[in-house]
Amino acid sequence: MSRLIALVFAFLLVPVVAFAQTEPEQAAEFIENLGQRAVDVLRDQSITLEERESKLRGIVHESFDVEVIGRFVLADFWKTADADERDEFLVLFSDYVLQTYSQRLGGYSGQTLRIDDSRSHRDKDAVVETTIIQDGTDPTGVSWLVRDTDKGLRILDVIVEGKSLALAQKKEFSSILAREKMPGLLQLLRLKTSKYSVQS
């Protein structure tokens, strides 16, 4: 797990010298607080799932550093993209990430999150180790890479059972970037956010 986090960290494109050391205890509280802020939304059955997910998107938006994740996902293509392409990518990628994550979290309840540990990682970040427990399934290890940025604490990556979400997104986009460059990826992201969801 630590090796994977180190690998992801090595690819992050933001100059880390600009940020202070992230306090592990604060990072753990940040993850815990994320749940606290979400609980009211998740429990509010007076609004539709779509409305709950819309509210959760706001929470996720404030908790993840989508720009850093987006730069990591694009890698060298970030450097060659023009300003308009970068701006549009960040908007579309934010929508995609927020939509995807909010859909995943919108309906889940009855699980237990155990905060196992939090520790410093490299010079600037902290890793919060947690375990998800649900009856009838094996416990799932989830690690959170957190950085104290100029916008406050932000999640840079989530590693589930050894699989980095940032790396997974990078892999998902790499083939279309290789084939169709930035215009192709932008078009793909536009499409991904315009599908229809369940019908009543």
Place this chain on the structure above:
Amino acid sequence: MTILRGRGKLSLICAAAAVCSAVYLSSMTPAVAEDFTDGWNAYQQGDFGKARAIWMPLAETGNAKAMFNIGVIYDEGRGIAPDRAKAIEWWNRAAEAGHAQAMHNLGLAYIEGSGVNQNYDRAYGWLERAAYHGLVRSQYSLGKMFEYGLGVEESQIRAALWIERAAIAGFDRAQYNMGKRYRDGNGVEKDLVMAAKWFLAAARQGYDKAQNHIGARFSKGEGVETDMVEALKWLTLAANQGNASAKKRAEKVADKMTAEQREESQRRAEAFVPERSNVY
């Protein structure tokens, strides 16, 4: 979800953890003789496993809406690991049964090459069928296929025809796109009044890019009478949604206004309520 901190227990739901665990933690409730609405209610409550258990037998016996929803569950990974191939399989069955939204999602999947091999001809075929069912997203997507020449000969005129159709029906992104087309004379004759009309229509629905553009038009008097108060109102609304360009423009516009004008813009921005469109 409950959060256990160290050895203590806190009764909290950790949404972000659930984000990541969802693909690993699935559950299925034993199927009982329940109808489609029961599945919908379970889905709304976030019990995706139960929804799937209720809809699956309906889908297997030919209910097109249940087929479509099962496809969405697989595509979005709702309480189950995402499986695009299964999503395509169910959307294909629903589309063949005449379900318009399934046709649309299938069309996009063929453009994307997700769960199927990329095939623009099939994408066009499904999107066209969905568009003729009146789906604005399909009309807009067809316009984009013509705009970029995806599997069809590039034609800005045909792109504008499809996108304007969606714009007239009330689709904000299509309205914004038509604003740009009339501004630039792309696929339509250049017409700044029409451009402002479409930017304003999308802006009223809360679309930040359109709010930025109509704010600029009001500040310069392009296609509309110059109105600095309205300009700052729209730019503020866009900036409040994180639109960086609108934020910069709002600062420049505000510098040219009196304190009273700025206050009036702020008051109008705070009173703004987006118009809800039912076309989606």
